[in-house]
Amino acid sequence: MEETREINALLHLIDDPDHEVFDTVSNRIVSYGRPIIPNLEHLWENTPDEMIQGKIELLIHRLHFQELQANMSAYAKSTRHDLLEGSLLVARYQYPDMADTPVLQEIEKIKRNIWLELNSYLTALEQVNIINRIFFTYYKFKGVEVSYQHPEEFLINKVLETKRGNSIINGILLQLLCGLLDIPVKAIQIPRQYLLAYFDTAYDYFNPKKENGNNILFYIDPMNGQVYTHKDVESYFKKIGVPITSSYFKPMDHRRIFQFLLEELAKCFDTRDNRYKQTELLALAGAMGYDNTLK
Known part of the structure; x- marks a missing residue:
């Protein structure tokens, strides 16, 4: 941005020791928006x-x-909540000048390698086995336990770069790849876990009254690709002492996915010096506008 007399004066007042003067100057500078960043x-x-x-x-x-x-x-208010767009927005909190192209190219490369192995005769389990082999074995992605000391393990650009991500961002990445390949894998709201599920797309057609429970064929752990059965999940619910309800087996709204990701990322900044970041991330989570009563 070209320096005007006002901008030049504002920049010279940044070092004013008076807090009220600095607050006034700061607010005026911020009102100029992104174009003033090169001047700063x-x-x-x-x-x-x-x-x-x-x-x-x-x-x-x-x-x-x-x-x-x-x-x-704007993302939350739009009618289309794209997983890739949401992932890039979250990553921009830490990397505001991040270029999209390397992320898009890497995702396209992984998707293409999976696509080359797929065909229309494969079963659902065979499809997932191919995805796991390409993702975890060929590309060597590694699932790590959620750690609030490592914010980079929540961000799609860094996970694609380091091949290390926690279950949330790995799950988002796997769901994104499956969506690009028209494979019906989506995140579900299992308590204390971030789990993916393979949905039977023919279920609603053959069971219009939904008499036989949910339409999930099996479950996938985004930490390592391990597949779980309904019996495995039922055993988990018994272990944690939580009654099973149908709401746990519905696909997560994409806004809820990013709300959860932002809430978890915020926990990485629970120190005095970084508390403002935690507050900002929780504000972004709130901006998702997700209502848990939505069906």
Whole structure:
């Protein structure tokens, strides 16, 4: 952005020790939006004072967050909640200048390698076995336990780069790949787990009254691709002492998926210095606008 007299004056007031002056200046700078970021970056590069640099960094962060919050809100209000778009939005909280192209290219490469192995004669289990082999064996993706010390393990760009992700982001990535390949695998809301399920697409046609329970053929653990039966899942519910209800076996709304991902990512910033990030991530989760009463 071209420096006007006002912008130049505002930039020179960033180092004002008066908090009220700085707050006023900050709000005015943020009102310019993303175009003023290059001016702030240039000022940062030419400012030797680390405290002033810190103020500039916070202003740049506020500008990125303001834009991300607007994009998240637009995503939640749209009629189409694309998994890839949502994943990229979440990753932009930590990597606001992230380029989409490397992520898209890597996903397309994985999808193509799976597609080359598929054919119309395979059973549902055979399809999933191929996906697991390509994802976990050929590409060597590794599932790791959820750790709030490693925020990068929640972000799609870093998981594609390092091949290390927790069950939530691995599950999102697997569901995304399955969606691109027209394979009916979706996340479900099993308590204390992030689990995928393979849905029988012919179920509703042959069972219009849904007399035989849910339309899930089997379950998939996104940590390692292990397949579970209905009996396995029933045993899990008995183990944790939770009664089984039909709501646990419905596909998760994509907004709910990202709400959950943001809520879990927020737990990575539970320290005094990073508490503002936790607050911001919870605000983004709220922006998903997901209502648990939705069917």
